[in-house]
Amino acid sequence: MTTLAPAPGPSTPGPRLPQSSDHRAHGHPHPPQGSHGTRHDTERSPIRGRGRLASRASLGVLSLVLFVLIILPVGGLSALLAGDNWWWSTVVFVALVLGSAALVRLLPLPAFLSSLAASIAALLAWMIGITVVFAPGTAWAGFVPTIETARALRSGLTAAGESIAVQSIPADPVQPIVLLLAVSVGLLALLADALVFALRMPALAGFVSMAVFAVPYAVHQQDLDVWLFVSTSAVYLALLWAWGRLVHRPRGRRGHTGLRALASGALAMTIAVALPAFTPGLTPESFQAPTRGQLASVYSSGVDPSIQLSQDLRRSNPLLALTYTTTSADGLYLQLVTLSSLIDGPWEPETAGTAHPLEAGYQAPTGLAPDVATSAVTTTVSVSGLRSDWVPVPYPATGITGLTGDWILTPGSLTLTGQGAGSLGQNYTVSSLEVTPTAAQLAAATGPLPGAIAGFTALPRDIAPVIGNTARLVTASAATPYDKAVSLQRYFTSGAFQYSVTAPVEGHYDGGNFAAVATFLSAKSGYCIHFASAMAVMARTLGIPSRIAIGYHPGQASEHNADGTSTFQVFSDQLHAWPELWFEGIGWLAFEPTPGLGIVPPDYSLPSYAITGAGSPARDSAGSALTPTTPKPVAEKDTASNPVIEAQAQAQSQGRAWLIALAVTLVVALAALAPATVRRLRRRRRLSAMMRAPNPASLGWSEVCDTASDYRMEVSHSETARAFANRLAAVYRMPHEPVAALLTAVEREQFARQGAGETGADERAELVEAVRAIIRAISAQASTADDRRAVFLPLSLLAGLPLLSGE
Structure with a gap:
């Protein structure tokens, strides 16, 4: 004592x-x-110098400003959801939460008890509102939540996740999605109210608003909505100003504090909006896809054709991307998009050009002569974990049925681009051709290039000399374009190069451009995009038209069916890139220069094909198969092969x-x-x-x-x-x-x-x-x-x- x-x-x-x-x-x-610097030593109750009821009622102004701060960025979700009914229902729930808390604060209670009671009232209002609207049949007396209510709401939230997973953008705001918005935004409103009134930390309420504002940009790549950003920022500054005026009124020099705050806020918003417009790396183009149809950078197990394939290839937990059943004896390369503009900068998908609606039908494959042998193949595809603006199809496709939504067909590549539709959840059947040219036809595929194909040999003037020199050295003994293509593939699969997804992670190496090709030829280590890019560019230096296809390699057969078909499962880490070369009278043929994946290259691409002819066992000149000695193991197959069960x-x-x-x-x-x-x-x-x-x-x-x-x-x-x-x-x-x-x-x-x-x-x-x-x-x-x-x-x-x- x-x-x-x-x-x-x-x-x-x-x-x-x-x-x-x-x-x-x-x-x-x-x-x-x-x-000049002290906070007043009078009572820290809401508003000084006024009646108690007036003081508490004035806090309603803060609640109103907070309501606008939360509901404004919710409007930005219109980029993801169709219609506006979902917005109005979310507004009602936010108003219910904040309004309940504001009304309780009008009661003549001690400050601490008032804050606690307001938070409890807001929580009860949120719970009762969710129950009455989304699960009234499970509630006691129609509004009191029960255990069954919790189960029903959990089921609804699970359904919302499944709906989001299978819908394209803009999604249909079905009831589970509206429930998800009511639950999540309502909880955020609860948190913001507690930060402002209970914890007296109004500045932190800005993080709540920013969390909602950032959602559309995390899910779907798009330009920044400048007006929404400016208006949300202005309301946030208004919240801070109102807090200072109504709750915390420091004794500063009159006439200066408000002006400084206004000038500082305006300057901050101006810098935030203007700076990215001229700062390298922060311009809108830096975050946009090169062409229309480019996939956003955030996906489930999707595809980014700007050649950042490492996202999927480095996944520690591969997802089931799709399942297909085909009449082909072997698995199929499933093509999503082709890259044809192999010039400076990031390589871009082939332009649509004379693209037309899918309903107009398919045209004959470019360059395929009638005397080249083909066989019809039918393939049924079920997409369960791929989110893309394209659907995977074998080349060359001749028809497709079962797709939902609007699709555009690009004639040259025969790829399909969704117009507001997406690949996730699609189930469709594709008719295609298996092209089997003879060795003689391949050897005879010489002559001048058609005008539409000549562009596929374009190269920049300042291409690194090592690329062309290496191509000429590797193909020095080859006489025809076909022989040169085979020599290029054999150069990459002969053992001098190593497959690795961990080596290319710095500088220009981890991507698709000429800098990456030159570095790859020196490092001799990379993954599929480097092998495909190198072979495609080297082929162009030799005058052979080339492009890069991005899609999925065949995968492994999970089941051989009684009707002669085979079912394959393809996982997210089997996303692949390969070169396609063009030959007169035959058209585009796929080659496989990437070793280490357990993929058997097409028969026509092997050196022995010219000797044994079509249909003979394919071996290289050394007499050994080009398949790696450690093929990729086949994943265990169970109910995951059902895309619906997998999604659930x-x-x-x-x-x-x-x-x-x-x-x-x-x-x-x-x-x-x-x-x-x-x-x-x-x-x-x-x-x-x-x-x-x-x-x-x-x-x-x-x-x-x-x-x-x-x-x-x-x-x-x-x-x-x-x-x-x-x-x-x-x-x-x-x-x-x-x-x-x-x-x-x-x-x-x-x-x-x-x-x-x-x-x-x-x-x-x-x-x-x-x-x-x-x-x-x-x-x-x-x-x-x-x-x-x-x-x-x-x-x-x-x-x-x-x-x-x-x-």
């Missing part, structure tokens, strides 16, 4: 509260603040992951808020006990000491209450009368004779108010950082050093 000085007599002056200039003394880092399992897995993440977040949040909650409850308990305990002043002084400790002032057992009061006054501008009244009462309790007199109810109330006034004075003059440390990291809980007993 701290020894107290004797109580002052009638002639003894009250406690001395000097204003020391040594503000760093006694372990406190902050100077006393004068009239994936959605359930994602749902469990979100629940775990939510639980961890809640645990962390509760752990972070626990000290503040315990400290607040201790203060309330003490102030309440002061109205009935025999030593109210001592309890109040203990609270003052603990508050000073929370604000990082040193508190000592050996110091008298009067000495501590003087030291406290040296750091903060203490209200003289409350300190004097409390200190006098403390000394009377400690040193007066027992039974000297009971403390009356009015005097107890005055002591409680004195303690509150001292606490407000300390908080009002501390920095914002110290204020928050005192609230969330109260040292008094750890120190356990109350100056007075009796608690």
